[in-house]
């Protein structure tokens with residue numbers, strides 16, 4: 056367990072773990088198994104829930120500390136670094152900021168023991184248009200009853216804690232806003248509440264050890280004490296919840312950064328090792344310029360992500376600024392896809408095969424412009440801030456805005 060809270064101390068611990076994780080990264084990819092041994096190491100090192108405050112047993116580390124850890128681990132094992140993101144940002148961050156004392160203690164305990172919470176927003180019919188979600192939480196006395204389905208839920212089937220977004224309705228069925236509901240279970244042990252089903256695991260292109268699952272809720276009961284009420288209530292609940300989600304966007308961007316930085320290291324090494332035309336390929340200027348662009352992209356991504364990690368969003372909420380997070384995630388993820396692809400190119404056929412980790416890194420990194428808000432949606436957000444206008448995406452959105460005056 057860490058007792059030194061400096062960022063460099065976290066980096067050292069993360070580097071040691073990355074070295075340990077690297078040899079088995081291909082195994083998780085091949086077998087599609089969740090990396091439980093790595094989770095045990097991350098837990099022992101205090102990196103699961105490192106951003107949770109000391110009051111609840113965490114270390115009160117900053118998002119910047121977490122980013123440093125995530126990057127170091129992602130250089131070696133994308134899967135493990137993604138787990139660190141979700142054990143420190145997103146769903147758990149929302150609970151630690153908005154939850155009751157009991158909710159915070161409950162969630163912290165699970166994460167500090169190694170749980171990676173699942174955040175459940177996306178539905179089969181509503182991806183980018185998340186506010187149009189159909190899952191409902193209908194008021195029933197002092198509890199809510201959830202019905203609906205979610206898909207592409209990272210950790211579905213292994214996560215214990217779920218933060219489920221739903222349309223909140225009063226007892227008469229009137230829409231009140233979007234809220235989040237905490238549901239705990241132990242699907243690995245086969246323990247799930249009535250009305251909660253993990254229906255299907257998707258076969259994915261990359262990050263193959265991470266389950267991406269579909270969940271179904273049939274009259275799933277959530278008592279009041281597990282209802283996460285955002286600071287401005289359900290009416291503006293989605294905005295508050297997405298403010299918390301900005302932390303996850305910074306984390307996801309940092310995973311992509313780490314994969315890119317790892318690929319850049321591999322390419323640098325290989326350029327010096329590989330000889331063609333009687334000389335190291337490092338002597339070819341065409342490749343040198345590729346390498347320089349890769350290096351610049353990685354460096355710029357890191358600066359933007361760290362700036363976002365240090366920033367603060369609206370109303371004193373303890374989360375990164377929305378625009379900085381969106382800008383950094385989009386830039387870092389698009390850059391990472393290009394950097395990893397270029398690194399693979401530098402390896403020639405060797406990069407395309409399984410001798411090197413490049414083909415796995417290429418598959419792993421591809422998801423980051425999709426999950427957590429697509430690049431297009433995040434660019435729309437950045438443009439809206441730049442233009443100083445709302446950017447409704449429905450056909451009649453601008454008409455309705457104009458009518459409101």
Ligand code: FAD
Nearest residue numbers: 174175176177182183207208209422426427428429431448
């Ligand atoms: P769609 O919304 O159908 O979009 C299709 C295409 O249209 C995209 O290119 C998109 O950018 C574009 N598009 C849509 N609307 C616009 C617009 N207004 N302007 C311009 N372009 C637009 N969700 C969760 O809730 N929890 C998770 O844990 C989770 N994990 C994920 C893990 C992975 C590996 C992946 C791939 C996804 C995950 N998701 C998760 C889902 C993810 O958040 C959605 O995939 C994402 O929001 C996009 O939704 P969609 O895939 O339905 O695409």
